[in-house]
Amino acid sequence: MDPRRRVPRTDAVLADPRLAAAVERLGRPAVKDAVVRAQQRVRQGEIEPEDVADVALAALPPNATSLRPVINMTGVLLHTNLGRAPLSPAAVEAVTVAAGATDVEFDLTTGARARRGRGAVEALARAVPDAEGVHVVNNNAAALVLAATVLAAGREIVISRGELVEIGDGFRIPDLLVSTGARLREVGTTNRTTLADYRDVIGPQTGFVLKVHPSNFRVEGFTGSVEVAELTGLGVPVVVDIGSGLLARDPLLPEEPDAASVLRAGADLVTASGDKLLGGPQAGLLLGRRDLVERLRRHPLARALRVDKLTLAALEATLRGPEPPVRQALHADPIVLGERAEALAKALCRAGVDAAAVSAEATVGGGGAPGVGLPSVAVSLPERLAAPLRRGEPPVVGRVEGGRLLLDLRAVPPDRDGEVLAAVLKATS
Ligand SMILES: *Cc1c(COP(=O)(O)O)cnc(C)c1O
Numbered sequence: 295m296d297p298r299r300r301v302p303r304t305d306a307v308l309a310d311p312r313l314a315a316a317v318e319r320l321g322r323p324a325v326k327d328a329v330v331r332a333q334q335r336v337r338q339g340e341i342e343p344e345d346v347a348d349v350a351l352a353a354l355p356p357n358a359t360s361l362r363p364v365i366n367m368t369g370v371l372l373h374t375n376l377g378r379a380p381l382s383p384a385a386v387e388a389v390t391v392a393a394g395a396t397d398v399e400f401d402l403t404t405g406a407r408a409r410r411g412r413g414a415v416e417a418l419a420r421a422v423p424d425a426e427g428v429h430v431v432n433n434n435a436a437a438l439v440l441a442a443t444v445l446a447a448g449r450e451i452v453i454s455r456g457e458l459v460e461i462g463d464g465f466r467i468p469d470l471l472v473s474t475g476a477r478l479r480e481v482g483t484t485n486r487t488t489l490a491d492y493r494d495v496i497g498p499q500t501g502f503v504l505k506v507h508p509s510n511f512r513v514e515g516f517t518g519s520v521e522v523a524e525l526t527g528l529g530v531p532v533v534v535d536i537g538s539g540l541l542a543r544d545p546l547l548p549e550e551p552d553a554a555s556v557l558r559a560g561a562d563l564v565t566a567s568g569d570k571l572l573g574g575p576q577a578g579l580l581l582g583r584r585d586l587v588e589r590l591r592r593h594p595l596a597r598a599l600r601v602d603k604l605t606l607a608a609l610e611a612t613l614r615g616p617e618p619p620v621r622q623a624l625h626a627d628p629i630v631l632g633e634r635a636e637a638l639a640k641a642l643c644r645a646g647v648d649a650a651a652v653s654a655e656a657t658v659g660g661g662g663a664p665g666v667g668l669p670s671v672a673v674s675l676p677e678r679l680a681a682p683l684r685r686g687e688p689p690v691v692g693r694v695e696g697g698r699l700l701l702d703l704r705a706v707p708p709d710r711d712g713e714v715l716a717a718v719l720k721a722t723s
Pocket of ligand 1: 433434435436459461506507508509510535536537538566567568577578660661662
């Protein structure tokens with residue numbers, strides 16, 4: 295009989311113990327889909343009927359998410375399109391713990407309800423002792439929306455024209471603020487704003503003064519802006535969006551504002567992201583005066599911006615645990631990066647690949663420190679390898695510069711060099 299007419303029945307194939315196990319892991323639709331596609335190939339005479347289970351098995355996705363883990367060799371430490379900060383192993387473990395039923399909002403001693411995510415809140419308070427109050431929301435944009443809603447709806451937010459920032463993908467902080475019902479009172483010019491500019495517009499209609507860190511651009515030349523410490527004398531709350539989530543000063547990034555310094559300078563409230571230089575999960579941090587933080591925390595909108603238990607667990611582990619990958623990448627020694635790149639290039643050359651270790655410049659990314667170059671080292675390869683590497687397993691994403699593909703090592707943990715080598719060898723074969 296024509297093998298094309300001996301297509302095994304779907305139920306019979308799904309009874310294969312290996313496929314039954316896959317159903318447990320991936321869900322029935324994904325497995326059935328793979329079986330149906332294998333059956334189709336039998337009908338087209340491409341495979342034998344008895345191979346349907348094996349072929350379906352080989353075509354199954356590795357897990358139930360379509361997200362693929364990528365090796366970030368772009369030289370951009372915080373790449374928004376690649377999910378910003380990678381979590382530390384401690385944070386990943388915390389997420390697994392939190393995934394089940396947990397005491398996220400429950401006191402196991404008394405059996406009563408407890409403050410949600412108090413572990414993360416306590417860790418944050420301990421990391422920033424200058425903050426009397428702390429609260430965590432979904433992201434920094436949410437933190438700004440909450441502050442604007444509670445402190446300035448129907449009133450004015452005073453902001454310098456030099457700080458009207460577009461954060462990416464067409465989203466703009468001024469639009470975000472206005473969406474809450476607050477009005478913007480723009481002061482100064484693109485390049486220069488003085489204390490008098492602020493003072494001239496402060497009045498009963500002022501909700502707060504907002505300072506936004508220009509985290510993804512730099513203005514140079516005839517410029518001037520007003521320090522937080524000077525703004526605190528205006529008699530209205532000063533809210534500072536520091537962007538990157540640096541909690542304390544980092545000597546490597548002298549221009550990057552940090553929460554502790556800004557609070558010490560007198561800011562009433564600081565907002566920041568969790569998944570930029572802090573190196574944690576997507577989250578919005580609110581730090582500052584206890585009364586203001588409490589008002590924000592008790593506002594109905596706070597419930598809509600409430601952060602997930604997985605995030606709380608990852609944030610706590612990031613704050614308490616070992617140095618997260620972004621911080622390691624930021625402080626990686628260029629000499630060690632050079633040795634790693636040399637070793638990779640040498641192994642590739644031995645395999646006949648046109649590879650060389652070259653010095654490169656990495657950046658923090660849209661998440662902070664605009665214009666700051668971090669000395670780095672890359673493996674330079676023929677440009678035509680970019681697509682096969684991107685489509686490989688695991689996908690490796692580099693950057694093309696001057697007709698070469700550069701695989702920058704700064705954002706790659708050293709224990710992954712073997713995978714990089716294997717990926718390049720596979721892409722060239
Ligand atoms: C990144 C950034 C934001 C947005 O933060 P999200 O956590 O992505 O919502 C807001 N303000 C500044 C200054 C930023 O750098």
